[in-house]
Amino acid sequence: MDAVLERINHDPELKVLPQEEGHRPTRAEAEAAVRTLIKWAGDDPSREGLIDTPKRVAKAYEEFFEGYKKDPAEILSRTFSEVAGYDDMVVLRGIKVESHCEHHMVPVSGTAHVAYMPNGHVVGISKLARIVEAFAKRLQTQETMTAQIADAIEKHLDPKGVAVVVDATHQCMTCRGVKHDGVYTITRQFRGVFKEADQERRFWDLVRG
Numbered sequence: 001m002d003a004v005l006e007r008i009n010h011d012p013e014l015k016v017l018p019q020e021e022g023h024r025p026t027r028a029e030a031e032a033a034v035r036t037l038i039k040w041a042g043d044d045p046s047r048e049g050l051i052d053t054p055k056r057v058a059k060a061y062e063e064f065f066e067g068y069k070k071d072p073a074e075i076l077s078r079t080f081s082e083v084a085g086y087d088d089m090v091v092l093r094g095i096k097v098e099s100h101c102e103h104h105m106v107p108v109s110g111t112a113h114v115a116y117m118p119n120g121h122v123v124g125i126s127k128l129a130r131i132v133e134a135f136a137k138r139l140q141t142q143e144t145m146t147a148q149i150a151d152a153i154e155k156h157l158d159p160k161g162v163a164v165v166v167d168a169t170h171q172c173m174t175c176r177g178v179k180h181d182g183v184y185t186i187t188r189q190f191r192g193v194f195k196e197a198d199q200e201r202r203f204w205d206l207v208r209g
C-alpha cells in the first residue's frame, strides 16, 4: 500500500493526492481527480458532454459527504423539558437514509427508525433526522452508521434508552459484483431500556404500525 501511495504522490501523471499530510485537497485537485477517473474509464474529459463533469461531480460530492461538516453535539444541543411529564418513548419511523458505501463509494439507500426514551427532556424531532443525515452523508458501512447514530443520541441526550434500526439496499450488491437485487440489510442497536424484551416489542409494534 505504501508503495502505491508513494507512486501516486510522485508520478506527475498520477498526482491526485496532496503532498502534505492532513492537507484537504483543493477543489481544483478534486476536479483533476475526476478527470483522471474519466480518462481511466476510457473517455475523453475534454469533450463537450464531459467538460463540466468534474465540476458537477465535486459539487455532488459536497452534497453526498456534507455529514463530515456536521457536529452531532450542536445538532442535539437544544432540548425542551416542558413536556407535561411525558415519559414514554419517542419513535421516528421511516427516516430516509442516503449514504455511500466506504468500500465501493456507491449509494446505499433505505430508511432508519430511531427511538429514544426521554430522561426528563425531549429534543426537536427534526434533530433526530439531522443526526441520521450527519452520519449517513459520509463514507460508511451500515453497521458503523447505525452505531454512530445510537452513540450520538446516547451521549448528547442522555436518554433512558435508544433504539436505531437501519434497513437499506447497497448498490455495490445490485449494480456490480454479486448482482443480487431485492436484498435488504438490516442493522440495529438497542441500548438502555430498549434491551428489555417488552420495550423492544413495543418499539417494533410502533415501527410496524
Ligand SMILES: Nc1nc2c(ncn2[C@@H]2O[C@H](COP(=O)(O)OP(=O)(O)OP(=O)(O)O)[C@@H](O)[C@H]2O)c(=O)[nH]1
Pocket: 101, 102, 103, 140, 141, 142, 143, 170, 172, 173, 177, 178
Ligand atoms: N459489513 C458490511 N459490508 C459492506 C457494506 N457495504 C458494502 N459491504 C461489503 O464490503 C465487502 C468488500 O469486500 P471485498 O472483497 O474487499 O470487495 P469486492 O471484491 O468488491 O467484493 P464483492 O462485492 O463481493 O465483489 C463486500 O462484501 C460488500 O458487499 C456494509 O455497510 N457493511
Ligand SMILES: [Zn+2]
Pocket: 101, 102, 103, 104, 105, 106, 170, 172, 173
Ligand atoms: Zn460497497
